[in-house]
Amino acid sequence: MRLQTSTGYKIIADWLANKGLHPFTFQEETWQHIINGKSGLVNAPTGCGKTFSVFLGAVIDFINKHPGNWQSKAGNGLQLLWITPLRALAKDIGRAMEAVIGELNMQWKIGIRNGDTDMSERQRQKRKMPEVLIITPESLHLLLAQKGYPAVFEHLQILAVDEWHELIGSKRGVQVELAVSKLVALRTPIVNRESAIGNSSLRVWGISATIGNLDQAQDVLLSPVYNISPVTGELRGETGVIVKANIRKDIVIESIIPDEIEKYPWAGHLGLKLIHKVLPILNTSRTTLIFINTRGMSEQWYQALLTAAPDLAGAIALHHGSIEQELRIWVEEALHTGKLKAVVCTASLDLGVDFRPVETVIQVGSPKGVARFLQRAGRSGHSPGDVSKIWFLPTHSLELVEAAALKSAVEETFIESREPMVLCFDVLIQYLSTLAISDGFKPDEIFEEVRSTFCYRDMTHIEWTAILEFITSGGNALAQYDEYKKVEVIDDVYRINSRRIAMRHRMHIGTIVSEAMMKVKFVSGGFIGVIEEWFITRLSPGDVFTLAGRQLELVTIKDMTALVRKSNAKKSIVPSWQGGRMPLSANLGKKLRQKFEEARNLTSGAVSREAEVRNTKPEGRNKKSGKPKINSGDRLTATHSPLTIHHSPDIELQVLNPLFQLQEQLSHVPGANELLIEHIETKDGYHLFVYPFEGRLVHEAMAAILAWRISKITPITFSFAMNDYGFELLSDQPIPVDDTNVYDLFTADNLLTDIQRSANATEMAKRKFRDIAVIGGLIFQGYPGEQKKARHLQSSASLLFNVFSEYEPGNLLLRQSYQEVFDQQMEEVRLRNMLERVRGSKIIITFPRQLTPFCFPIKVDSMRENLTSEKLEDRVRRMQQYLNSPSP
């Protein structure tokens, strides 16, 4: 059968043609696969119709199955389940789907199920499910926690997972994997699969933006569909398909360049010095999004814009995750109805404006990754054929190189991968409890289902048994506490019979664990947002702080709510929120290293280098102190690749030429295949600066390891500092790192043991364990509205951590917390890759006679602790003035 003759296809194609659209716009290839019973992944830039391609595929499929009466047919139950990570997206998508259904005169109902869905709607859904249900991963698990849930999915044809790239790298993604395994098994039980031909009758479709590991993303989502034999590991069904839209989005990236690069700060994160260059951009664009990396800095930018251009009052707004939901919704609406010229925002506006374009985007500071930068650029020029325009505003001089790096990364579509998580036992425990409060489960069946997912495919029988033991008896360590004996076993069916436990569990479904927040509310009523508990407890009544762009005076704290009134005080404290510490991505780091090499090649023409380059080791090394006796300004090893410039250099690199010249004079600008190490002596002591450009997490771990390894050579103590470009070891005695030992110090051998000895893994694991314990249901966070204090949470978590460490060291959750430290906190894989890279590269050690442009930002960050910001700014200015006019 040729596809085009199918009734559904024709109806939809004609319908689109009537509207002047070609089916291709909506990736008709997807329709074909859906009708043919395939599962797969759709990949296209935003605004290219990938959402509609899956939805229309489901519509065509329905028409084909009910050829005579598709317009009158309803009440078949749930046909299409649509998972989306954001509640806010559900409304937009639902509205768009309803419009299509309306025009086709179909009898489908589109329903939304998430935390915002009210009770009556939930009950309506329970009596009769709509044909399409848009849901969050959490709410889907809540459905699985209802008695008789299999009936809900009896007629389900298609499961769509929207924004899969957003979910795959997190535990929310694992929740989706488990849900997929369950829904697939409901249609084709695992026990029948040995004999089943082909795939499950349920078709699973992921919808994803471009990521580096698209194939893997597909495998992770579809793993339960693939029908892989649990015995032999052999693939018995078909694999899925990837549908890519061949649309290339044009993106224009432009840097905001300081007029006098010599005077632009070498360090800093805020970038307000360039605010005068932002104003003209706002004026010439209808709507602008200004992305700021942190909530605190976004508050500062908002204030600064109003001060710089008071006429903007009322035309600009602020948007971040700690601002009250209603205010945020108002801002979003006002932006798109044209009431606002600009919105200062954080990652809170990364997603969710798909159906409402803006004209211009400004990125302030490093976006930390290529994917995030592209995502933000894509907020503008949203229609197919439009050009996305994004401005990059550097917050310090060296950061300007990132613009050049981003340009070539975007050009090459060098986009980060999102690594799926594996063996998350906390999520598994939560899932099993979910099944236990609805219909109960039989371990043998569920074991196979769970192992059909990517996350748990390597789970052993021993681990599985330990999990079952844990949920029924509390395991070895907690056996004496009844509250951990949640699940009862009757006739080999595992169930939770206690209504109280079931109720508590429902409230704790989900994998997002937040800091303890306190609501902020006007005395006169009206919520403004939330602030972290630790921050507000440092304030006293009468203190003025900033939130949602307002000056607020703290009046009192009552019922875990901070009551405030408006204030006209000149000075106010800007809150800081404890957020993720998104490190520079590996991709962007690599591009940066390449750009530095280009910059050096550009510079080398200008600098006379004959006198500097030495290929031989200097003589007269003082073995005792380990400090080589050489003149400052000399280098130990330095060989340069011949000067090659393949294309015209980026404007950013040209502008930064004076900075690179100075760096080259004082030290060295490292090439892509070099690791630069600087020994600098100041009145603070002996500094060792190292520049791997691997993001601050790797640097943090590497600094600890290096310190540990050096201390084995000679007894020595250090303090550390680091940023995304490099790290610093500081000591009061000379640091014995030279060309005789440097490769050994940076070896990947014994990495794991050295990590364990150097970094305080136990302390880090303890922190990770808190989230794991909450997700696994070991800690009750309190009923909604009466959240427990952070202190309580922390103390019960660390109590449990200690109990496990002492009485059950093999506990799976304990093990997981250490694993998460290695994987996420230290980025062990990346650390190892870095060391492997260093092994094959040239290590350049220099001895600059003063601070260099490279080390400057790290040095400044390490001073920050002891100084107020004004004093710091003064000191930085003085340091830089001195450096810009170097005296011999």
Place this chain on the structure above:
DNA sequence: GACCTGCTGCGGGCTG
């Protein structure tokens, strides 16, 4: 359990 600049996201429904 500290904050050194540090994002976002979710979340009862029984039995009457």
